Amino acid sequence: MIEETIFYSRLKQEIKKSRKSTNQIERELGYSRNALHNYKNGTEPSGNRLIEIAEYFHVSPKFLIGKTDFSSENSPVILFDQLSDIQKYEMLKLCHTWSENLIKNVQLPDR
Known part of the structure; x- marks a missing residue:
């Protein structure tokens, strides 16, 4: 069993806070179906994708990958x-x- 990464855990948290479905967010970002769900298996997003996701949720990329516990650079x-x-x-x-x-x-x- 693969342990959930910090990135995927925080991604799920932001999806839940948005009150949107994962599929809806994928459509809004122009991603293929299950693109976000596929991070569950432990893969990390590319730099570009990380920035896109962070901007979508209005959080810092550092927060999503676990380098800081503050969701915003301007905490x-x-x-x-x-x-x-x-x-x-x-x-x-x-x-x-x-x-x-x-x-x-x-x-x-x-x-």
Whole structure:
């Protein structure tokens, strides 16, 4: 029995999230029938196909092949980590001000 690859596992996850059938996605991408299902046997996609699939699902190719656990290259965690301490502090102040304003403007239902 062939062990499922990270690529195929993440591909299935993205297909499920899309709420489309595998065959529908294959048609939209212009692939032959069962092209995506055939990755179940452990083969990896070509570079071009990997990019096409990643772009279709709006995820990074690195995510699909297991090089990162973040589905997007622009993950908020990654972007936040790239900020300086001063920038992080400014962002914290903005979030605090935003949340205070939100709380002030929330209309609570009458009980």
